[in-house]
Amino acid sequence: MPPLDPSPTAAPDPGPLRRDLVAGLEKGLAVICAFDQEQERPLLSVTELAQRCGLTRAAARRYLITLQHLGFVRCERGRWALTAKVLRLAQSYMHSGRLPRLVQPELHRLVATLKEASSAGVLEGDDVICIAALSAGHLVSSTLQPGTRVPAYCTANGRVLLAALPEAQLEAWLSGRALPPLTPQTITDPARLRTELARIRAQGYALVDQELETGLRTLSVPLVSADGAVLAAINVSAHAARRSLESLLEHCLPALRQTQANLRRQL
Template identity: 60%
Template sequence: MSTDDDLIQPAQRDLVAGLEKGLQVIATFDQERSRLSIAEVAERTGLTRAAARRYLITLTHLGYMRHENKLFSLTPMVLRLGQSYLHSARLPRLAQPLLYRLAYAQGEAASVGVLDHDQLVCVAAVSAGQLVSVTLQPGTRVPAWCTANGRMLLASLPQAQLDAYLERVQLEPITEYSIIDKKRLAEAIGRARSQGYVLVDQELELGLRTMAVPLKNFRGEVVAAMNISVHAGRMTLEQMTERCLPALLKIQVELNAML
């Protein structure tokens, strides 16, 4: 009989290597590498060229890939994998109606995100007629350190995990406002932890200001973060704190009671 520990620490014999490698092949494709050859997939995954060829042919046969001029690319069928999470996971289903209420009450955009390794993944989003950013869409992935939701989630990590993150993260000047000094970033994360909310001003995109609060389950564990995003030309940071923070905190209390 299997136990929870068996699922957390599985034996090698219980793992399906083919599934692991197939998903690795899919994950190799991204915005910068949307079309790849067999040799490129083999190089990026560490597979032999023959193994990469078999996985690509199988994924093409199943409809997840297309093949043209010796290059492979993903098909829209891959979206089913993400939709399965969005349709079945409890967090997006609970958050979506409250995000609608929050976004339309403020006339702005709102989203909920979770950490996936070192990236922030948006799992629910609503835009009340204001297209603030294309990154505020379910399924989008952005660096955690330069986003309000991501920084709020980093603030919830145990100190040892946060220290390890700060050690390995590579900070790049995405915009002129991006914090690229690790000491300053640690201080910003510390402020988010102590005050219970965070403001990020145009560090991911010029013109994009975001404010986030943590979302906790019934055990008091931070499981996600929720934000409001505005265009910098419409609202100052001081106005965001005055107008948006009370609304965020109100929805936070309601969602926390449901998680």
């Protein structure tokens, strides 16, 4: 594939007028999303939710009561948690979204060919959200499943998507951003990350060696539409004990690029 061309710089989208937005829906969704910020503590108090969402305690309580009435949250001894009904929101996207429906069959072919796990993701804020994933029968990482979020700066899918951003947008993304070391090999220096993203842009793929998790190696290419827009990224993930970096490039990159080409005709 030719080098990645960052999307052309466009005038900033001013967005909708505030009067056209439904504030209650916006805040209700913010309450649901607040539970995603700290997975180690699935139970949150009204005060904690109010702080996370920028609401008064009274307002946060009303949103929680409404969501409880609708079946999306439950209360346990004064603390709140999401219910399984929230999964219906994700299922609606997975079943009706055009991108995951097109990607999933290609993942099956890719995994059957390489006998390695594969996933596709899109950039959202700091993270990459997995929209489709398939294992090859052996556990590589718990992050390789639909709906999981991983940091963009230290993952192959994330770096491919960051490399495709217009320069000004990339600089805004990197500005003042913390890059904590998740393993001893994680790139944490912004200048070094900029250099790596420029290299990815030039070569058209990203190869990440044990920066998210020790033992996890990942190779990724962008999913590009027929008009040249980068819509998502797709990867192959393997344990370091199973695949060397050279093996990923020699054996997996051609298959990834074939999948990329197959999808480009459909996107």
